[in-house]
Amino acid sequence: MNKRKTRLQAILEILTNNVIGSQEELSRLLAARGFVVTQATLSRDLKALRTTKVATDFGGYRYVVMQPGEVPVDEVWEAVPSTAQSGTHHAVESIALAGNILVIKTRTGYASGLAYDIDQLDSPYLLGTISGADTVIAIVNEQYSRTEIFDSFLGFFPDSVLEKARDQFL
CATH class of the missing domain: 1.10.10.10 (Winged helix-like DNA-binding domain superfamily/Winged helix DNA-binding domain)
Known part of the structure; x- marks a missing residue:
């Protein structure tokens, strides 16, 4: 070698x-x-x-x-191993859905790791991610209902964050 x-x-x-x-x-x-x-x-x-x-x-x-x-x-x-396999991402502060774009706000410095973990999920609900210092943009696959997409994040995002965003997915 x-x-x-x-x-x-x-x-x-x-x-x-x-x-x-x-x-x-x-x-x-x-x-x-x-x-x-x-x-x-x-x-x-x-x-x-x-x-x-x-x-x-x-x-x-x-x-x-x-x-x-x-x-x-x-x-x-x-x-x-990614933290996607270890449970909830507590650095996530909020999520918002606008059309097929999911905006995920995190504590400063955590967006890149979160984007990596989302990509590692290999979810059919998400097409890809882009991260900054405290924001992840995830493109949602429009073939699936918003309810299915929301349910896919149960246990991944904190319950309090999901509860605040629930209305956007109904």
């Missing part, structure tokens, strides 16, 4: 088994494994591995590997 492939595999292993929030932190862990790289090389490697930063439940950020099955290495690693 060539040096780049070995390094990419090491990055995948580090990101899969650790919460890494910065390139500096990742660089130190790579150096401990014998891979001394420049920041530019590390950025190219992270891009090649299709990583992204998402908000953690604790207010920080972490790198996650998007679509690990498409990573150009010999071994496929499991994706980092």
Whole structure:
């Protein structure tokens, strides 16, 4: 295996088994494994591995590997489990539906992680998301009723947020 492939595999292993929030932190862990790289090389490697930063439940950020099955290495690693699998998103402050656009307001810094988790749901009710610092725009699939869409969010968004928005989905 060539040096780049070995390094990419090491990055995948580090990101899969650790919460890494910065390139500096990742660089130190790579150096401990014998891979001394420049920041530019590390950025190219992270891009090649299709990583992204998402908000953690604790207010920080972490790198996650998007679509690990498409990573150009010999071994496929499991994706980092998303918080979509762990229950309600308490950082969500409100939701509003306008036509087929769902606007989701979050605490500052949580929108990216929420958008990631929504995308990981692979729901037929939603076509995709776009996130900012405190807002997620989700495009709703108009093939489904608003009631079906609302029901799909039970247990995902806080009950208090859903209750305030219920009238928009009836």
